[in-house]
Amino acid sequence: MNKQRYYVVWNGATPGIYHTWAECQAQIKGVKQALYKSFDTLAEAERAYSSSPQMYIGKGSKEDLATRGRALPSNIIREALAVDAACSGNPGQMEYRGVYIANNTQIFHFGPMFGTNNIGEFLAIVHALALLQQKQSDLPIYSDSHNALLWVKQKKCKTKLPRTAQTEELFNLIERAENWLKNHTYRNPLIKWETSQWGEIPADFGRK
DSSP, X not given: OOOOOEEEEEESSSOEEESSHHHHHXXXXXXXXXXXXXXXXXXXHHHHHTSOGGGTSTTSOHHXXXXXXXXXXXXXXXXXXXXXXXXXXXXXXXXXXXXXXXXXXXXXXXXXXXXXXXXXXXXXXXHHHHHHHHTTOOOOEEESOHHHHHHHHHTOOOOOOXXXXXXXXXXXXXXXXHHHHHHOOOOXXXXXXXXXXXXXXXXXXXXX
């Protein structure tokens, strides 16, 4: 059973506290400089909502918040997908998504499911590759995870997470992703997103 989470939206269509990711997403979709974060308990969410988002997002500095809505550098390919994962704890409740950079539209979202951030990053890349191949598209894919990009290249998710009853469903997904990589070729460039130079990747969940 997925653990209940609470989503605080400080800046969105209607700021507030939401009990599902779908409700939260509806408030932040298309909102420039949307500010939001998930919490494990309602009490934590209520405290956060009554406080400044600077205390909870990124480094907590005004500069960090300002960069979320800034224009991307000119060398970034707009006609591309960006993927990213988020994990509450590591391991913990993991989810990932893909965003079309040109208009900041979320193309896919998966989770939450118990796992690790690196696994989420790996699965996100393979998900994007499979989806783009279905659409006969060779769009580039950006990821800010060195490990995930390496694992995709090696066609093997080299996680140290134990395979247990709790993680069995996740490992089934990993095996499917590995098999897809072994049985398909792709032309999509996989590009490392340089966070230190470009800021957070467009698919970032904003929950750091």
